[in-house]
Every structure is written in structure tokens, then in C-alpha cells.
Amino acid sequence: MAITGSLPRRSVALRLLVVAAALFGALLGGAAPASAHAALTGSNPAQGSVVDRAPEQVSLTFSEGVALGDDSIRVLDPQGKRVDRGKLRNLCSGSTVKYGAGLPPGLADGTYTVAWQAVSADSHPVSGAFTFSVGAPSKSAAAVPQQEAGGGLVGALYGITRYLAYAGFVLLVGGVAFVLACRPAGAGVRSVQRLVVQGWAVLTATTIAMLLLRNPYTGSGDLADIFDLAGLKAVLTTKPGAALISRMLLLAASAVFVAVLFGAYARAQEPAEASPGETSPEEAAPGEPSEESPSPEAAARLRKDLTLGLSVGGVIVAAGLAATWAMAEHASTGLQTAIAMPVDVLHLLAVATWLGGLTALVVSLYWGPPVERDAVRRFSRIAFGSVAVLVATGIYQSWRQVGTWHALTDTTYGKLLLLKAGLVVLLVGIAGMSRRWTARLGEVRTRRAEADGETEARASAEAEAALEPAAVTADTTATATNSTSTSTDSTGATDSPASPDPATPGVTADRAAQLARQQAALSTARTKRMRDADPERLGLRRSVLAETAVAVVLLVVTTVLTATEPARTEEAVKGVAAQSAAANQPKVLTLPFDTGGKNGKGTARLDLDPGRSGVANDLHLRISDPSGKTMDVPEVKVSFTLKAKKLGPLPVVPRHVSVGHWSKSGVQLPVPGQWQVSLLVRTSDIDQVTETKNVKIG
Numbered sequence: 001m002a003i004t005g006s007l008p009r010r011s012v013a014l015r016l017l018v019v020a021a022a023l024f025g026a027l028l029g030g031a032a033p034a035s036a037h038a039a040l041t042g043s044n045p046a047q048g049s050v051v052d053r054a055p056e057q058v059s060l061t062f063s064e065g066v067a068l069g070d071d072s073i074r075v076l077d078p079q080g081k082r083v084d085r086g087k088l089r090n091l092c093s094g095s096t097v098k099y100g101a102g103l104p105p106g107l108a109d110g111t112y113t114v115a116w117q118a119v120s121a122d123s124h125p126v127s128g129a130f131t132f133s134v135g136a137p138s139k140s141a142a143a144v145p146q147q148e149a150g151g152g153l154v155g156a157l158y159g160i161t162r163y164l165a166y167a168g169f170v171l172l173v174g175g176v177a178f179v180l181a182c183r184p185a186g187a188g189v190r191s192v193q194r195l196v197v198q199g200w201a202v203l204t205a206t207t208i209a210m211l212l213l214r215n216p217y218t219g220s221g222d223l224a225d226i227f228d229l230a231g232l233k234a235v236l237t238t239k240p241g242a243a244l245i246s247r248m249l250l251l252a253a254s255a256v257f258v259a260v261l262f263g264a265y266a267r268a269q270e271p272a273e274a275s276p277g278e279t280s281p282e283e284a285a286p287g288e289p290s291e292e293s294p295s296p297e298a299a300a301r302l303r304k305d306l307t308l309g310l311s312v313g314g315v316i317v318a319a320g321l322a323a324t325w326a327m328a329e330h331a332s333t334g335l336q337t338a339i340a341m342p343v344d345v346l347h348l349l350a351v352a353t354w355l356g357g358l359t360a361l362v363v364s365l366y367w368g369p370p371v372e373r374d375a376v377r378r379f380s381r382i383a384f385g386s387v388a389v390l391v392a393t394g395i396y397q398s399w400r401q402v403g404t405w406h407a408l409t410d411t412t413y414g415k416l417l418l419l420k421a422g423l424v425v426l427l428v429g430i431a432g433m434s435r436r437w438t439a440r441l442g443e444v445r446t447r448r449a450e451a452d453g454e455t456e457a458r459a460s461a462e463a464e465a466a467l468e469p470a471a472v473t474a475d476t477t478a479t480a481t482n483s484t485s486t487s488t489d490s491t492g493a494t495d496s497p498a499s500p501d502p503a504t505p506g507v508t509a510d511r512a513a514q515l516a517r518q519q520a521a522l523s524t525a526r527t528k529r530m531r532d533a534d535p536e537r538l539g540l541r542r543s544v545l546a547e548t549a550v551a552v553v554l555l556v557v558t559t560v561l562t563a564t565e566p567a568r569t570e571e572a573v574k575g576v577a578a579q580s581a582a583a584n585q586p587k588v589l590t591l592p593f594d595t596g597g598k599n600g601k602g603t604a605r606l607d608l609d610p611g612r613s614g615v616a617n618d619l620h621l622r623i624s625d626p627s628g629k630t631m632d633v634p635e636v637k638v639s640f641t642l643k644a645k646k647l648g649p650l651p652v653v654p655r656h657v658s659v660g661h662w663s664k665s666g667v668q669l670p671v672p673g674q675w676q677v678s679l680l681v682r683t684s685d686i687d688q689v690t691e692t693k694n695v696k697i698g
Contacts, residue, residue: 038062038063038064038065038066038097038118038120038121038124038126039062039063039126040060040061040062040063040116040126040128041061041062041063042060042061043058043059043060043061043114043130044058044059045058045132046132046612046698047130047131047132048130048131048132049132049133049612049615050132050133050134050135050136050137050615050616051132051133051134051614051615052134052135052614052615052616053134053135054103054105054106054107054134055103056102056103056105057089057100057101057102057103058073058075058084058100058101058103058114059091059098059099059100059101060073060098060099060100060114060116061096061097061098062097062098062099062118063097064097064120064121064333065097065120065121065333066097066099066118066119066120066121066126067118067119067120067121067238068088068099068118069088070086070087070088071086072088072099072116072117072118073088073099073100073101073114073115073116074101074114074115074116075101075103075112075113075114076112076113076114076115076142077107077108077110077112077142078110078111078112078138078140078141078142079140079142080142080143081142083103083104083107083112084101084102084103085101085102085103085104086101087101087102088100088101089101089102107134108134109133109134109135109136109138110133110134110135110136110137110138111131111132111133111137111138111140111141112131112132112133112134112141112142113129113130113131113141113142114129114130114131114132115127115128115129116128116129119218119238119240120333121239121332121333123239123240123243123328123329125217125218152221153223154213154216154217154221154222154223155217155221157209157213157223158210158213158214158217161206161209161210161213162206162210163555163556164202164205164206165202165203165206165207165210166555166558167199167202167555168198168199168200168201168202168203168204168205168206169199169203169321169322169348169352170199170351170352170355170356170359170555171195171196171198171199171202171356171359172196172199172200172203172254172321172352172356173199173318173321173322173349173352173353173356174352174353174354174355174356174357174358174359174360175192175195175196175199175356175357175359175360176196176257176258176261176314176318177314177318177352177353177356177357177382178192178356178357178360178361178379179192179196179261179360180261180307180310180311180314181311181378181379181382182357182361182375182376182378182379182382183364183371183372183375183378183379184265184269184303184307185269185369185372185375186360186364186375187261187262187265187266187269188262188266188267188269188270189364189368189369190367190368191363191364191366191367191368192360192363192364192368193262194363195359195360195363196258196261196262196360197258197262199356200251200254200255200258203247203251203321204248204251207244207247207248207251208248210244211232211235211241211244211245212226212232213226214232214235214238214240214241214244215228215231215232215234215235216231218235219231239327239328239332240328242328243324243325243327243328244324246320246323246324247321247324250317250320250321250324251321253317254317254321257310257313257314257317260306260310261310264306265303265306265307265310268299268302268303268306269303318349318352319345319349322344322345322348322349322352323341323345325344325348326340326341326342326344326345326348327341329344330344330397330401330566331343331344331397335400336400339396340396340397340400343393343396343397344393344397346389346393347389347390347393347394347397349389350386350387350389350390350393351386351390351558353382353383353386354383354386354387354390354551355551355554355555357379357382357383357386358379358383358544358547358548358551359548359551361376361379361544362544362545362548365544387424387428390424391424394421394424398417401413401417401566402414402417402566412564413561413564413566416557416560416561416564417561419557420554420557420558420561423550423553423554423557424554426550427547427550427551427554430543430546430547430550433543585610585611586607586608586609586610586611587607587608587609587611587695587697588605588606588607588608589605589606589608589677589693589695590603590604590605590606591603591604591605591606591677591679591691591693592604592691593679593681593689593691594689595681595682595683595684595687595688595689596687596689597683597684597686597687598683598684598687599625599631599683600683600684600687600689601625601626602623602624602625602626602631602633602681603623603624603626604621604622604623604636604679604681604691605621605622605623605624606619606620606621606638606677606679607619607620607621607622608667608695611695611697611698612669612672612697612698613669613670613671613672613673613697613698614668614669614670614671615668616665616666616667616668617666617667617668617669618663618664618665618667619638619652619654619663619664619665619667620661620662620663621636621638621654621661621662621663621679622660622661622662623636623660623681624660630659630660630661631659631660632656632659632660633681633682633683634682634683634684634685635680635681635682635688636654636662636679636680636681636682637651637652637653637679637680638651638652638653638654638664638677638678638679638680639651639652639677639678640652640669640675640676640677640678641675641676641678642669642671642673642674642675642676643676644673644674645671645673647670647671648675648676649678650668650669652664652667669697672697672698673696673697674694674695674696674697675694675695675696675697676692676693676694676695677692677693677694677695678690678691678692679691679692679693
């Protein structure tokens with residue numbers, strides 16, 4: 001049984017256009033820059049720090065590999081003048097990604113700005129800025145551009161091309177897979193051909209656009225830089241540039257593939273019929289070669305060979321296209337890249353086979369000849385397998401990019417991943433409805449077919465009855481016209497028939513065209529009446545269209561997800577930020593003491609601000625009795641010891657400021673580490689005690 005039906009093309013196209021416009025608005029509404037993937041996890045000097053003397057270099061530590069140039073790290077003095085040496089140093093060691101920019105000696109006191117910009121290992125640009133001060137902060141600091149890398153108009157255009165590139169890949173690969181694996185006859189269907197060719201054209205155009213936009217996207221952000229040939233040449237030497245060039249070469253091969261699919265393969269699927277005017281071997285003149293059609297066995301062998309060759313070639317080309325994403329995005333960096341990239345290829349192929357095949361099924365159901373029930377069933381089985389692969393690879397990717405359960409709800413990436421999972425579940429549910437409609441199509445009994453045949457015959461009879469009076473009228477009109485073509489002169493003699501009026505044939509042709517239009521209208525009405533009377537076919541069309549709508553939303557979420565910082569990186573950055581915030585907080589120690597004499601009990605509170613090494617710290621000591629009231633003691637002493645490096649004890653003698661309050665400025669701790677603080681408290685000539693406590697100095 002075939003599945004047929006056709007909604008007005010303009011109505012369906014309008015709906016799809018509205019959906020696409022809404023999705024693009026949701027995706028690009030703010031033209032926000034892409035989220036960072038590599039993140040700055042540390043710097044020396046630290047952000048906001050004040051150092052006694054200018055360092056020899058400024059170093060930056062990143063969460064993953066980045067691409068930097070000599071101008072990627074710029075150090076600006078308070079007036080905005082660049083003071084770094086303009087030469088980048090690679091300080092990476094082991095898994096630590098670290099780069100430095102040298103500084104000249106003798107920098108003046110003031111606040112210096114460090115502006116940096118890089119391209120993360122997964123192809124996304126990142127940028128930022130921070131300040132540090134030498135001696136003391138200055139009243140002013142250099143201004144840096146507020147626009148982040150990858151933002152603005154260029155970022156919005158690049159985001160659109162990325163989305164369209166995914167869509168083109170899905171239509172191209174999924175449409176071809178639908179033809180080869182589900183419906184070989186679809187190779188000759190014009191709507192399916194248009195779908196696949198449009199997918200190829202969209203993917204090719206977006207690949208070229210991404211190559212041109214890559215330089216301004218990762219650099220200046222100026223759209224005019226798409227014409228910068230030097231910038232384009234630099235892009236071609238990067239990993240994303242190599243991936244895009246590889247994609248172009250594979251698209252050239254896929255163009256040949258599509259030509260064979262819709263040429264020789266489509267002709268091989270056509271039934272063997274004698275061409276009009278074809279001469280049989282018996283009718284051929286002696287000595288003339290006869291044009292014989294290939295035998296059924298030869299035609300079947302040709303179809304089998306073409307199917308095998310196209311299937312193998314298609315898998316290779318499709319896997320290569322998917323690899324151009326895997327080798328330049330999330331899968332190419334982070335944990336287990338040797339496993340992650342093949343898994344990402346499988347994930348993309350499963351998505352394309354499912355969603356692209358679904359789109360091919362939709363256009364086949366709404367436009368073109370009837371779709372065989374077996375083709376729908378084959379696609380249903382392939383879609384189920386694609387979903388299984390999608391789930392398995394998605395679980396691995398989720399573990400790799402998220403890492404912890406709480407990151408699913410605490411990070412942007414995790415929330416988008418949950419949304420994507422929900423859309424997949426919804427899509428699978430709608431697909432289950434489509435499977436049920438397909439099963440119900442298989443349960444249609446013979447009497448339904450007989451009823452359809454009777455309806456067809458009755459409709460044909462009605463059409464012929466409606467057209468018969470019109471045809472009689474046309475014949476009568478033609479006879480009357482011919483009868484008036486002769487004339488009689490005044491003597492009663494009859495002239496020979498006049499030549500036909502040029503207008504007369506036109507009237508007859510117009511009438512014939514009108515009759516043809518009436519016949520077509522009756523045929524369309526009959527098809528619509530039969531279609532609307534078949535709830536199984538109508539239900540299948542609606543459920544498949546709903547699947548496609550959800551699939552478009554899913555593709556948008558996937559595109560946004562690939563441009564979002566992975567949850568593992570975001571969590572790591574949050575951890576570093578928390579540690580940095582804790583390091584920048586004054587260190588507060590509480591040390592209870594008991595000297596053993598009269599009024600020998602109390603509590604000492606020691607504050608060390610900012611509590612960092614290499615800077616001048618302020619020490620404040622307050623002593624209170626057991627009731628919390630401040631109290632004075634004859635003597636207090638403080639010392640610091642770093643046993644790991646055999647430093648100390650470094651004595652500190654605070655100055656008595658007021659009742660129960662001592663302070664000391666300029667306390668220097670040379671290196672970070674786990675320092676031991678020793679506090680000596682004397683409450684009388686013979687009663688004293690020393691209390692110790694550890695504190696981590698950054």
C-alpha cells in the first residue's frame with residue numbers, strides 16, 4: 001500500500017519559514033558572544049594584586065590548550081601605552097597551559113592593565129583583561145575594548161553559518177541515507193532531489209562563509225576583515241582552517257556522489273519499459289544492430305552494484321564530513337580525545353541519519369508520488385537504531401563534558417544538555433506515535449481497498465458525466481463556426497468555403513484548456529476526498545511533521561550547546577575563582593590561650609590583610625577575656641615559619657595601639673605555602689604560653 005497526500009506547498013512552506021524565523025530569533029536574539037571554552041585559571045601577578053617591584057614578566061595560565069600570537073598578551077601602563085616586549089613565551093609544562101610576556105626593568109609605580117585574546121583548542125575565541133599595581137594603585141588605568149572576542153555582528157553571522165552548516169549536513173547525509181537504505185525509488189523523486197541538493201548547497205556556502213568570517217571572528221571583530229588575504233592565509237594554517245578546507249574537498253567528492261545517485265542510480269530504479277518507437281529485434285532490418293534493453297538479471301546486478309558502491313562511498317564521505325567537526329571542536333580537546341573524536345563522528349552521523357531521513361520522509365509524504373509502506377517501516381527501524389547510537393554516544397559525551405551531577409543544574413552547559421535530552425525524549429515519543437500509525441496502515445483490510453476502488457470508479461463516472469455536456473457544447477460551437485464560414489452572393493450562387501478565421505482555432509484551444517483545468521480540478525478534489533477519508537495516512541503525516549518541528553528546535557539547541565563552555569571547564573573556573581577570592585580575603589585566626597595564672601585565660605584574634613605572599617601585609621591582633629571584653633597583657637609576640645622550605649621563624653613584634661589591640665604594617669611573607677603562626681602571650685612576670693596555628697598563604 002502506498003502512502004500519499006499533499007498539502008498546499010505554499011502553506012507548508014510558510015509554516016516552516018515562521019518556525020525557522022522564530023528559532024533564529026531565539027538563537028541570536030542578543031547577538032551575544034560565544035561562551036568561552038578555554039578559561040583563564042591563574043596569573044602572575046594575580047588580578048588586583050599590589051607588588052613592591054615590577055615583575056620580569058606577566059604569565060597567564062589557561063584551563064586548556066590555546067593558540068596565541070605575539071600580540072595576544074598586551075601589558076598597558078596607566079596612560080594606555082604598551083610596555084611589554086611584544087614577544088610571547090611558552091611556559092607550558094606537563095598538563096599546565098601557561099604563557100608569559102616579558103616586561104622591561106624599571107617600570108614606574110601605578111596600575112597596569114593586562115589585555116589578552118586567544119583561540120581555544122576547540123576553535124572558539126576567548127579574551128579578557130585584568131589589572132595589577134606596582135608600588136601602589138594609580139588614580140587611572142588604561143581602557144580596554146568592552147566587546148568580547150567572538151561578539152558583535154561578526155559573532156552573530158558566524159553563529160548563523162554554524163547553525164546552517166549543521167542543517168546542511170543533516171539534510172545532505174540524512175537525505176542520501178533515506179534514499180539508499182529506505183526508499184531507492186526516491187532517487188527519482190524531484191522533491192527528495194531538491195532536498196539533498198539544497199543540503200549540499202547550504203553546507204558548501206556556509207563552509208566558504210566560515211572560512212571568510214574566521215579571521216574577523218577570532219581577531220578584530222571587524223566585518224571588513226573578510227577581505228584580508230593575509231588573515232585568510234593565517235586562518236588556513238590553524239586547526240579550524242584545515243578542517244574547513246578538508247570539508248570543502250569532501251563536498252567536491254560528494255557533488256560527484258550526488259550526481260551519480262540522482263543520475264545512473266535513479267535510472268536503474270526505473271522499471272524496464274520499451275521506449276516509444278523502439279524497434280524490436282524481429283522488426284530490425286537485416287544487418288542493422290538492434291537496441292535491446294538489458295535483461296532483468298543484468299538490471300538487477302547493476303542496481304546491486306550501484307547500491308553497494310554508493311553505500312560504501314557514502315559512509316566514507318559522510319564520516320569524513322562529520323570528522324571535520326570532531327577534529328576542531330569539543331571532542332578535539334580535554335579528556336580522552338582518541339575516544340571522543342570517533343564517538344563524536346558516530347553521534348553526528350546518528351543525528352543526520354535520524355533527522356535528515358525524517359525530513360526526507362516529510363517531503364516525500366507531502367510532495368511527490370506515493371510513499372510505500374515498506375519504506376516507512378524501514379526508516380522506522382533505522383531511526384530506532386540511530387536513537388540508540390545517539391543515546392549511547394550522548395551519555396559518554398555528557399560524562400566527558402559535565403563530570404558531576406550537580407554540574408547539570410549549576411552550569412549553562414548542563415542546563416542546555418538537560419533541555420536537549422528532554423527534546424530527544426519528546427521526539428522519541430512522537431516517533432512512537434508515527435510507528436503506531438505505520439502499523440495501522442499495515443492493518444488496512446482488503447475491503448478498504450475495494451471501497452477505494454469503488455469510490456475511484458464512481459468519481460471517474462461523475463467526472464465524465466460532468467465533462468460530457470461541456471464537450472458536446474464545444475463540438476456544437478465548432479460546427480456552428482464552420483457552417484458560417486461559407487457565404488452566398490447576391491445572385492444566390494454559393495462561394496467556396498472561406499479560409500478559417502485565425503480566431504476560430506484559438507477559441508477551440510481555449511475551450512480545450514478549460515476542459516483540461518476542469519478535469520484536473522475534479523481529479524484534485526477526488527484525491528483530497530480520498531486522502532481526508534483515510535485517518536491513518538492523515539495521522540502519519542501530522543505526526544511526522546510534528547517530529548520535524550521538534551527536530552528543528554533540537555538542532556538549534558545542539559548548535560548553541562557546541563558554542564557553550566563545557567561544564568567541566570566552568571566548574572574548574574568557578575573553583576579557581578573561589579580559591580582566588582578566598583586568597584584575596586584577609587586571613588583571620590582565632591587562638592584560645594591559657595597561661596595558667598590569674599586572669600590567664602582569653603582569646604586572641606589575628607588578622608593578616610591581604611594574607612598573600614610577596615606583598616606588604618597588615619597584621620592586627622586583638623585579645624579578649626573569656627567574657628569577650630578586650631583586655632591588655634604585658635607582652636605579645638608573633639612569628640611565621642614555613643617548614644616545607646625551612647624558612648623562619650620570621651619574628652613580628654606588633655605595636656600596642658589601644659586596649660587589647662596591637663598592629664604591625666609591612667609584614668612580608670616571601671613565598672606562598674602552608675605557614676605556621678606562633679603567638680606568645682604573657683599575662684604576668686612568670687605566666688606565659690605559646691599557641692600555634694597553620695594558615696595557607698597564597
